[in-house]
Amino acid sequence: MPEAWSEKRERQYQHIKDGQLDKGVSEDEAEEIAARTVNKSRAQEGEAEEASRSSLEDKSPSERGGERSHTGAQGRTKEQLYQDARRQDVDGRSSMTKEELRDAVEDR
Template sequence: MPGKSGSKRERQYEHIKDSAESRGASTGRAEELAARTVNKRRAQAGETKSSKSGGGSSPSGDRKSSGSGGPTRDELYAEARKRGIEGRSSMNKEQLAKALGR
């Protein structure tokens, strides 16, 4: 864990790491999972510098595509599903948008 982390985050890190190891993950993988999870939670709580620049999801969990402000692939997929567009499951975001006439 980074040096400036609080004791709460240290406990979270150790708990997640131990849990992953008990599920059979290697030590390296368990450490990676724990670090990623704790860093994500720190960012969501506004405890990092990068959290203010918009990296990551919003607290409500809804994610938008980067830059354009347009719909996500999942949103396009849901609309294609409603419209009954064939082959939608294998389409990427751009293909879904084209099939929907966007």
């Protein structure tokens, strides 16, 4: 268990990981999904020292209920695609539509 996680977060992590394993997801992917979900919840509840803007402004994992869950680029919001484009230094990203951002991010 990461040092910053509480017992509650560890139980949440284990529950999510077990659920993913039951669905047939690999061990590594299940751990990644569980950790990302717990870390996002921690960020939204003010438990994390650092948090991305998308973690703070997006729906919580429980509100989202699997929407956009592991569907690749087509499942991400325009803001998430924009942030990816920004990290990849895509030219003209500020005037792109969601579809254009998705194409630009996927092309890199």
